[in-house]
Amino acid sequence: MLLMQLAFFVGPLIFLTIMSFWIVKNYRMEPSFDFANWERMYTRPFFWDALGRTLWMSALATLLTSLLAFPAAFAIAFRLSPRARQVALFLLIIPFFTSYLVRTYAWQVIIADNGVVNGALAAIGFGRYQMLNNVFGSLVGYLTLCLPLAVILQAWSLAAIDRRLIEAAWNLGCSPASTVVSVILPLAKTGIVVAAVFCFILSFGDFVAPYYLGGSKPPTLSILIVDTAKSGQQWPRSAVVALTMIAILMAVSFAGLSLAYGRRK
Amino acid sequence: MKQSRLLTVFLTIYLGAVFVFIFAPIVASVVFSFNSDRFPTIPLGTFTTKWYTAIAANPQIAEAFRTSAVVAASSAVLATFIGFCTAYTDYRFSFRGKGLFLALGLLPPTIPAVIMGLAMLAWFSRLQITGTVTAIVIAHTVLCAPFATAVIRLRLAQMDPNLEPAAWNLGASQWRTMREVILPFTLPSIVSALCLTAAVSFDEFAVAWFVSGLNKTVPVAILEILTGNVDPQINAIGTIVFATTVILVIAAQLLAGLKQRKADTAK
Structure with missing residues (x-):
């Protein structure tokens, strides 16, 4: 049992680390101990650009998700009857059983330049907005991914x-405002921070x-990994990107967990 | 608590809006799957089932569904078995390095799927098993096992810790205790774990995409159609998958509930 986990979870990760020191010659990887991949990635501006962009986009997504989830979680925890609360939580679990890819595709169609949202906006006299293929589009995707989980986690901690x-x-x-800020927020801190970390x-x-x-x-960094890994044998360079991501995560x-379970004021 | 009316109204509307956002893509894909337009907009086109006939006629999709079913079933069984062992070990024994052991058992979902995909692709290609169904099964087993562990561990936490020693005192062997005390007690959670892990595996695309090669699972097939162009077949496939998973989950709930009720009346 443990062997399985060791062989196929730790094994790949250790191998990834080792591989980041290998070199690619004639489209074949050769075992080596060379910092060339690290040097190459870390001296390229596009790597740092991608890193910076990934960081601020996911930070923005986390912040938005937390802010948007809070009133919803608050409503579920304090305004709904216990029965309605169960129904609401059940509804929030449903998205986990639908394909994220299919939901992404649906968004692609909904917010396309000629999509449903723009059609509706045009009908009431607003111009067409470009929502796809920019930061807004990405954020819609991130929210689709994170919002249900964030609401569930926050609602749990609020209900407790x-x-x-x-x-x-x-x-x-x-x-009301100071009750939320100085009583409810500190008490629900763990759930809110854990939700943010997951986001x-x-x-x-x-x-x-x-x-x-x-x-x-x-x-973004994740796209960089997919591109370098899928487009050839540059796995060692992808490995460098992957290890950097793991370190940041x-x-x-x-930091998040020590904030969540750390001492309270 | 004093309740301001206005605030309650606002919060209720807000909650409704959040649900609209969360369900918009799900509802949309079901609706679009029956809609005749390739690029749906307002007003909607006419009702059609042509996207369903299109996927029914597509052998690649059928193949993908078969692969997915095999992968989901085998990795669900393996992951649940591993999850049960991990959960039971945590419940029964305490030993040095247990923290590390548990971390190993629970960590995989926190590593982004692209990274796991890359690492596994590299590792499997060293072991010469990339592109095989076995590779996808192994990868999914590793990814799903933590979910099974969590579900079964929660159930074990509800068990009276004296039950097991009581069985031993009455002369039952370790194995018999396992068979007649532990297994029946954890059965509902084992069923839930099976369904949950099957659903997770059925939905997982990133790692499967990296390691799958020619043996595509359904999400990988979707991903490849998605890279091509706008194709409402995706909606039809998504709707079928959604219906299947929902039926699975509800069946699991009913089964577990039935067992529970029987157990309660037996008491």
Whole structure:
């Protein structure tokens, strides 16, 4: 059992690391210990451009998802009856059983220049907007991927809050806004941060949204991996990109988790 | 809690909007799959089933469905078995390095699929098994096992820890205890784990795309059509897959519920 996990989970990752030091000669990989791939990737401006773009796009996606999910999670946790809450959570699970690719394709059609949304906007007298093949398109994709999960995680942590604490805040004269900021947010911190970390991991590694909705150019790191790996034998260079991504993700996750489970104010 | 009416109304509408966003692509793909236009817009075209006849006539799609079914079934069984062992080990034993052991058991889903795909492609090509169905099954087993572990571990957490020693005291062997105490108790979660992992495998495209070669699974076939051009066949395929998974999940729920009720009445 453990062997299986070792052989086919750790094995590939270790091999990936080793491979990043190999060199490609005549379209064949040769074992070697050479920093050429690292040097080549790290000295190219397009790599840093892609890294920067991937970082800010996934950060933006994470922020947007968290902000957009919060009122929804709040409504599910505090405004719905227990029965309606179960129905809502069940509905939120459904997207996990539909193909992400099919949903992406549907968006492609919906927000196309002649798509349903633009058609509806035109009917009420607004111009056509380009929504596909730009950052907006990518963000729609990221939200499709992350929003259901974020709402579920946030709603769980909100529903677990002791209602008496909130009532106490009300009785002590807190305004709704300050109740949310100084009572509810700190209590639900773990769930909110964990949801954000998941969003970041998902959108950082996703290549479908930036490729099919964001127009693939300029590329993100994940697209870079797919392109270099699929278009030839430049696996070692893709490996460099992949290892860089893993390092960033680990740093972000650890920072997030220590924030989530760290001491409370 | 005092409730401001306005806020409640706003929150309800907002929640509705979020659901519209989440379900828009799902509903759209079902609707478009019966719509005659290649580029659907408003107003919609007429009702048609031509996209379904098109995929029915496409041998590649049928092949992809077969591959997907084989992969999903085998990796679900393997992943659930591994998941059960991991969960039981965590439940029963404590040993040094358990944290590391669990991390290994639960980490795979947190590594982005493109990276796992690349790593597995490289590793499998060293082992000379890239492009085979076996490769996809192994890859999916690794990716799905953590889900099975989590589901079964949750169920084990509900079990009275004294049940097992009680069975031993009454003279049951370790194996018999496993067969007659642990397995029946965890059965609902095992069924759920099977369905869940099958659904995850059926839906997974990135890793499958990297390692699959000529043996395409359904999502990989979709991905390749998608790279080509706009093709409403995707909607038809998506609708079929959606219907299949939903039926699977509901069946699993009903099965688990039935077992549960029987167990409850037996008590």
